[in-house]
């Protein structure tokens with residue numbers, strides 16, 4: 402049997418898994434649906450203006466993730482960000498400690514993990530199937546690649562369930578995971594309009610998070626770039642609305658919260674993270690079947706943070722190495 406492993410999904414979990422496999426001397430190929438890597442660790446560029454529309458910053462609890470952040474800062478892929486944070490209506494604000502951001506954007510966080518790994522972007526996996534030679538990966542255009550000895554499925558839980566198909570033993574365990582959608586709104590303003598603080602959280606029933614993206618190190622954009630995230634409840638209500646109207650509504654809400662003058666932003670758009678935030682996690686680092694040589698990983702295994710995705714992918718990578726060696 403071949404010792405090639407297929408990783409589905411080039412987010413933090415998938416690439417963390419791929420790096421463990423590659424470092425153990427395994428041949429690994431990553432298949433990513435999007436045109437770019439990083440998943441929810443994303444930076445969207447509109448013209449020359451970058452917006453971190455997914456994860457806003459990273460923090461660490463485990464030694465392993467702290468070491469990874471150290472690696473990122475040493476290699477220039479990340480730097481500390483100490484924004485002034487305002488919560489709700491309180492008059493005061495605090496300065497955040499131990500927050501790190503990707504340089505020049507959040508998507509840089511995954512870059513060192515992707516080095517020397519074979520990644521195929523724009524390849525949405527439809528199904529996986531097995532024959533006597535191993536696993537085959539099928540794409541939406543009916544083409545397939547393989548055989549692979551093992552498969553690591555590193556996508557949000559609802560998508561993982563679809564890919565697991567007949568592997569009910571793993572798939573059934575995922576039913577307890579809950580993920581909710583999240584609208585991200587991005588605005589570019591010629592001048593600073595928002596108050597002095599850099600981050601505002603829990604501002605209203607509609608808007609959960611507002612960040613002055615240009616206050617992160619290394620952004621160097623002219624004017625002001627604002628990223629806002631909608632609350633899960635409001636996102637659920639508006640999930641089917643078109644992105645332009647959502648952006649208009651969220652900007653209207655932000656203008657109302659801060660009592661801003663009626664200014665038309667020079668750029669304004671919204672992006673829906675369909676499976677954005679984890680409401681209820683699996684409570685296990687990853688799931689792996691040694692009989693089938695198929696496993697799943699993602700932030701939703703352990704929690705809702707980037708660190709959880711990294712740890713989950715790492716754990717699955719190690720389990721595959723152990724099973725194949």
Ligand SMILES: Cc1cc2nc3c(=O)[nH]c(=O)nc-3n(C[C@H](O)[C@H](O)[C@H](O)COP(=O)(O)OP(=O)(O)OC[C@H]3O[C@@H](n4cnc5c(N)ncnc54)[C@H](O)[C@@H]3O)c2cc1C
Pocket residue numbers: 409410411412413414415432433434435438439440441442454455456457458459460524525526527555556557560583585630674676677678698699700701705706707708710
């Ligand atoms: C709005 C928002 C704000 C957040 N803020 C923070 C924060 O400030 N700090 C923090 O620590 N965390 C934050 N998070 C969470 C953090 O972004 C995630 O925990 C982490 O990025 C998840 O990584 P992952 O690899 O598990 O999943 P993902 O990043 O979702 O990666 C999965 C990848 O799989 C791909 N994929 C899916 N289906 C298929 C398929 N069929 N075939 C091929 N590829 C497929 C996707 O395109 C994606 O690239 C935030 C998330 C969101 C949405």
